[in-house]
Amino acid sequence: MSAKWRVWLGGILLAAVIGAALYFPALRRQVEKAKDLTEKTAEQARRELLPPAPVNSGEPRVKAKMFWGSTANDGTLMPVTVELPLSSDPTLRAKEILNTLLAGPVDPEARTLPPDAALLGFYILPDGTAVADFSETLASSIPSGIQSEQLAVDSIIRTLQANVPKVERLKILIHGQEVDTLAGHVDLTQTFQVNGLGSEPARPGVSDVLAAPIKKAIEKVKGARKQQ
Amino acid sequence: MCSLALMGLPLGFVALLYSTQAISQTPTNPQTSAQAPVTAPATSGQTTGAAPAAPTPAHPAPSVGLNIVVLDPAHGGIDLGARGTEGIHESDVVLQFAAQVRRALEGQGFQVIQTRDGNENPSLDDRSARANAQRGAIFITLHIASTGLAGTVRTYVLPETPAVRDPSGLIPWDQAQAPFVALSRKLGDLVQAEFAKRFKGSPDTAQAAPVRQLRTTAAPAIAVEISSVSVEEREDLDRMIPGVAEAMAHGVAAFRPSYVVPAMPGTPLAAQP
Numbered sequence: 001m002s003a004k005w006r007v008w009l010g011g012i013l014l015a016a017v018i019g020a021a022l023y024f025p026a027l028r029r030q031v032e033k034a035k036d037l038t039e040k041t042a043e044q045a046r047r048e049l050l051p052p053a054p055v056n057s058g059e060p061r062v063k064a065k066m067f068w069g070s071t072a073n074d075g076t077l078m079p080v081t082v083e084l085p086l087s088s089d090p091t092l093r094a095k096e097i098l099n100t101l102l103a104g105p106v107d108p109e110a111r112t113l114p115p116d117a118a119l120l121g122f123y124i125l126p127d128g129t130a131v132a133d134f135s136e137t138l139a140s141s142i143p144s145g146i147q148s149e150q151l152a153v154d155s156i157i158r159t160l161q162a163n164v165p166k167v168e169r170l171k172i173l174i175h176g177q178e179v180d181t182l183a184g185h186v187d188l189t190q191t192f193q194v195n196g197l198g199s200e201p202a203r204p205g206v207s208d209v210l211a212a213p214i215k216k217a218i219e220k221v222k223g224a225r226k227q228q
Numbered sequence: 229m230c231s232l233a234l235m236g237l238p239l240g241f242v243a244l245l246y247s248t249q250a251i252s253q254t255p256t257n258p259q260t261s262a263q264a265p266v267t268a269p270a271t272s273g274q275t276t277g278a279a280p281a282a283p284t285p286a287h288p289a290p291s292v293g294l295n296i297v298v299l300d301p302a303h304g305g306i307d308l309g310a311r312g313t314e315g316i317h318e319s320d321v322v323l324q325f326a327a328q329v330r331r332a333l334e335g336q337g338f339q340v341i342q343t344r345d346g347n348e349n350p351s352l353d354d355r356s357a358r359a360n361a362q363r364g365a366i367f368i369t370l371h372i373a374s375t376g377l378a379g380t381v382r383t384y385v386l387p388e389t390p391a392v393r394d395p396s397g398l399i400p401w402d403q404a405q406a407p408f409v410a411l412s413r414k415l416g417d418l419v420q421a422e423f424a425k426r427f428k429g430s431p432d433t434a435q436a437a438p439v440r441q442l443r444t445t446a447a448p449a450i451a452v453e454i455s456s457v458s459v460e461e462r463e464d465l466d467r468m469i470p471g472v473a474e475a476m477a478h479g480v481a482a483f484r485p486s487y488v489v490p491a492m493p494g495t496p497l498a499a500q501p
Contacts, residue, residue: 074376074377074380074429075375075376075377075382143310143373143374143375144309144310144311144318144373144374145310145371145372145373145374145375145376145453145456146371146373146382146384146437146439146451146453147373147375147376147382147453147455148373148374148375150437150438153438180352180440181440184302184303184307184309185371185439185440185441186437186438186439186440187438187439187440187443189402189440190438
């Protein structure tokens, strides 16, 4: 092979290497984008199966206190007052409040819950125990950590505490199931005290007493989901 | 004297317990062990069914103070934990922190047991079981957050809950931490005070949070969370390692004199610091 051909061959090989170096990262980005799109589509499909959130435009607008994250003080919550048309029915009111909490504040930095999480169901038992059923996204999209998970749960509890006095305790389900933790850290096997005794987790003795009604409520959630 | 077979317990209460007879023979010295009789997890099908090899004292256990630290680098295996920039994974980084924390604690004269040394992922109950099987131990679970002010460290303890006793006198596995919450708070505050000295912006005291890992641990137990995997460069986290190790060793050493626990495990705390 002549020197001229060698130079040509070397040049072609060099061009191929440079081309691959430029093309493969772009290809990788496209694959990752396609993966995200598939996940979003699945989540969107799940949302579309849900009944639309009740809208009470006829209800009087009242001031509601929402607890989102504080951008000034790391790891804490800050109350924000917003005007909402809230139902007088505690269950509907709680749904409206939680949907507003999920929709998030004006400043996305102050979010406590993932933007694509959804409330799938909400029930209040006669003894004041409420069951909130969230989509899997709440668990899968929340930033991992004790602080972020605690902030998410606290924002739900304190927002309900401020706006729905009927809710005394709260049990959080993920996609109709009782789960061990939100995302590996914060304990969701317990019921959380909402009104009456502060926002500390329910005492174990109380949880035991509530075990039966909560199981019934979980069955109710599962039944409702099957019907959907 | 140590009975591992418990007859007549309700379904879901599995062995690996001291009989009350054995417990009654433990020394009444207030500096005795924090080892408490704990039921195994109700879900015996889990890996923890094989759980904590409870000590088998053929003779009354010697009086012991705090000498063991069970150190738990969180996550592992397929559970990467928090994921940040530059491919930083919490499950990797906590192992590096744990190695240096271990050396610092050993320098203070503690024996350190790690719940994992490599890329394994023991269940939460298995991790608790490592501490529940020890005498004279505390438990520290180590995390790196994906949020929080970079360069800060927080210590968490369980909120106050009344100790619940099974009619048999045993502490239910899922509420094993309840009798130790006050001691955990003391330990957490001491360790957090050391963090506050070294890492500006960290809280002065431990915070209460319902951390699942702590609930099943029958020993003074804290969770330490470092912020964060979202640092711009991995070196930012690496630079925190010596300070975290030193703070934890000093905090635990300061807690040693407070390690006053019930003379008879399973009874209400005889003395609180």
